[in-house]
Amino acid sequence: MAERLGVPAVGVMTTRFVSAATLMAKVLGMPGYPFVTIEHPISNAGDAGLEARARAALPEILDRLLTGRA
Amino acid sequence: MTIRVFDPTNEASPAAGAEAPRLISLHGTTIGFISNGKEGTKEFFTHLGGMLEAEHGVAKVVHRIKSNYSAPADKHIVDEIRSWHAVVTGIGD
Amino acid sequence: MPMLQLKSRSYEVDDLLSAQEFYHAKGWTDGLPIVPPTEDAVRACLDGVGLPPDRVIGIESVREQSVTAEKLAINAVMAGCLPMHFPVVVAAWKAMLTEEFLLHGTTSSTGGCAVLVIINGPIRRQIGASGGFNALANSDRATACIGRAIRLGLINILDVRPGGIDRSTLGHPGKFSYCIAEDEEDTTWTPLGEMRGVPKGVSSVTVMASMAPRQLMNEWTHAPEEILETFAAEMRGSQRHYSIYGGNQVVVIPKQLRDIIQAAGWSKADIGRFLYERARIKRSEWGDVGKGAVVRDRGESVYIALDRPESCLVVAAGGPAGGFGAVIAPWMGHKTKAVTVPIGACTDRDPNEQEHP
Secondary structure, three states, X not given: OOHHHOOOEEEEEEHHHHHHHHHHHHHOOOOOOOEEEEOOOXXXXXXXXXXXXXXXXXHHXXXXXXXXXX | OOEEEEXXXXXXOXXXXXXXXXXXXXXXXXXXXXXXXXXXXXXXXXXXXXHHHHHHOOOEEEEEEOOOOOOXXXXXXXXXXXXXXXXXXEOOO | OOOOOOOOOEEEXXXXXXXXXXXXXXXXXXXXXXXXXXXXXXHHHHHHHOOOOOOEEEEEOOOOEEEEHHHHHHHHHHHOOOHHHHHHHHHHHHHHOOHHHOHHHHHHOOOOOEEEEEEEOOHHHHHOOOOOOOOOOOOOHHHHHHHHHHHHHHHHHOOOOEOOOEOOOOOOHHHOOOEEEOOOOOOOOOOHHHHOOOOOOOOEEEEEEEEEEEEEEXXXXXXXXXXXXXXXXXXXXXXXXXXXXOEOEEEEEOHHHXXXXXXXXXXXXXXXXXXXXXXXXXXXXXHHHOOHHHOOOOOOOEEEOEXXXXXXXXXXXOOOOOOEEEEEEEOOOOOOOOEEEEOOOOOOOOOXXXXXX
């Protein structure tokens, strides 16, 4: 939906939710919409765990938002 | 001799098929995070936003939570998106 | 009218069997064989209803998804529909795409309901839709194929696939095909469509998001109250075991029981009023069926299986012998409402005139 407004977007999903997200992307007209996956679970990962996941996801998020990347 | 048959599915997806153009740089941008309000997502996005500000020149980070995690985003959030340069959305479990 | 191009992508397949494998592999079927939708067959359906392929029949509002005549025709051909069946399919979809039907919610829910289609009016005779033997199963080609066209359209046009958008835990066999014609000729009762506002003699469809039929039997009385008490008990059972909330309920009454109730002078409205009074339970009854944990301090709350007496949809159908009847419960209370739509473009015509849309 953000994409339709001309604003680049990236979705972040835990590995468990990837199939539902991929399906909705296809249904909403964006098959192959990129999702960055992070390690499941997130709800009880602890602050250090969340920081580590953010650090791990950052390069891929940058790739999705910026031109000239993979 | 072949038979010509038709596609029964909805091929013409609503409105968009094309992605928005990507950014040249994050420097000086406003990035919005839309979370589904579930446990851990907000803190995860706070870490991410902090890294983008400290290390990649993002000027402003905005956090919003969808009121209904299984529905599309609220209208006022959608309106705000227009004033951001990029959006990060996600999940919790 | 100039012939408009079909917009759908087309594929060349070698033969009938190749077509089966192609459509199955693409996830475009309900698991059963399909009739390959060729241009001639699709056009014949569209010509029969006088619609251009790009006519939007309705829009599913949650995903803002348009449903066109062309896509409905392709799925109807696949289901085995002939052009004469197609007007019923179009009308059913118009009804399903109204706001009050709640198409996305009803078809995606874990509850696993199917769309029941009830046909009334002269079109039944024209297409050979029988409200007699086996009314709730394989009674005739017309109802079998029309019901199937509904499901194939949901699968293909709205992506309602098991494990995808269709999160049904169990579903039920009505999801293959769930279409019934009322036996208007062998009853003194007013046809369902007319009860719901369709002018006399005009054909219609009524759609309802429905659970599987619950069959009952009472061939041991001639008192209508006793016969209908069995129907009420079945509704109460559904409230206790499945969903306590009230909404529409379909009540199918075959000839043997129907003759008794009619002879006693009861109308469909009388039946609705009776069932409204009798089909109700207290929340505390949940305690009898293993659901005591959620009764809490509201045990005295009363829940009625019908949200109003008029929500009872009585259908005269079924074979001539057997003291059986059926109750069909709603998906979930009155969150979704049964919807009735006339078949054909206009309804203010001489009913003796031959029908065409």
